[in-house]
Amino acid sequence: MMNTAPLYPEPGNGRATNSLDGEPLESTSLQRNESSQSDNERLGFISNFSHELRNPLSSIVGTLDYLLTHRAHEVSSVRDLLERMDRSARHVLEVLNTLVDYSRLEAGKLALRREWTDLNVVIRSARDIAIGYVEKLGKHALTIDTGALYDLPPIHADETKIRQVLINILHNAVKFTEEGTIHLITWIENDHVHIAVKDNGIGIRTRDRDKIFKAYEQVNPSDHPYGAGLGLYISKSIVEMHGGRIWFESEYGQGTTFYVALPIHTSPPS
């Protein structure tokens, strides 16, 4: 049954206003209990994306408003303010790219653009982005250690997508670890490049293990969704499309290690 609710339901508790135009919102009569499970899932999915976009958008809009209320000579750090908006705009783009990847994946149209890829470079750039994320979250007591990096041979892979997988795993480690060290380790075993990301964060409960690689599913210590719930689902698909494997080991309260194994000897498809 189709849910006739609007795609973007608006808040209607009488106090909230749509803050972009300041107009009070009309009440919407959403009949949630009549929706099927998949409609609810879809609604939750759209809400999650809306949430993911509203955060960076609020940095952009807030910074713009700040600039608009000041005369040019009153603002001493225009460059900083522009860089804030730039970072936020990139974040919006990342969220949108995830959505596009997801819809392509669902349609069976996610294609790899394989080329000879220097994994060492990919790993370093993913690490740098993750370090930026640590700073963004203000986790001053958390570090990312890449001390034990093996010199990896080139593999035939989609560089952008493999980087995306690594960033995703690293970001999860950062999100769910308050302090300590996240270790990024690489090695070669059975003709596969292995990459491990080991954290000492909150870990994953046994009952949540089956949810980790599923779309929409979120495993979260606090009672609210966090992220769109698609990162690891997309990551798993990408790794498997490369003929590789992704898995994890975790002990609740102790930490989690994610592993990615990618075959070294993949020849370009003829």
Add this chain to the structure above:
Amino acid sequence: MPIPAAQAAPHGQTSPGQPAAISGGHILIVDDDELVGSTVALMLETAGYSTRVVVSGVEALRWLELERYDLIVTDLCMPVMSGWELIAEIRSRLGSIPVFILTAFVDELLYESKGRADDLQVDEILLKPVRLKDLLGRLAAYLPPQVRPRAGP
């Protein structure tokens, strides 16, 4: 719980020529996205409020022991300690200090937040992205805008 009308609230925006107002107006901002928190701080600075930005509920509780705040603005969706948990803790420690929720989660407003917000005596719920005039408009009903003296020539 008083629900001030945003439209009727005095406008908090200040222009450079305005005189300095009374001191006070220290606001604690809690958002796990540091960029969002510091942007809210920038916006509040426009009306002369002073701010402290923290990225977790745990850090917020730590600062609440060290400093006195006139109002708290918190996100809901944060890892480890959610905004709801933080507000419950604030209510038990500090009683009736004004608390604003600033959330990106539309669903919160739709389905569950009203009852929960009422139970926790949340004063205002604002949806991200919030515009400067809305934010300052709502705030002005609780704290008079603090216009800072003009710095420099």
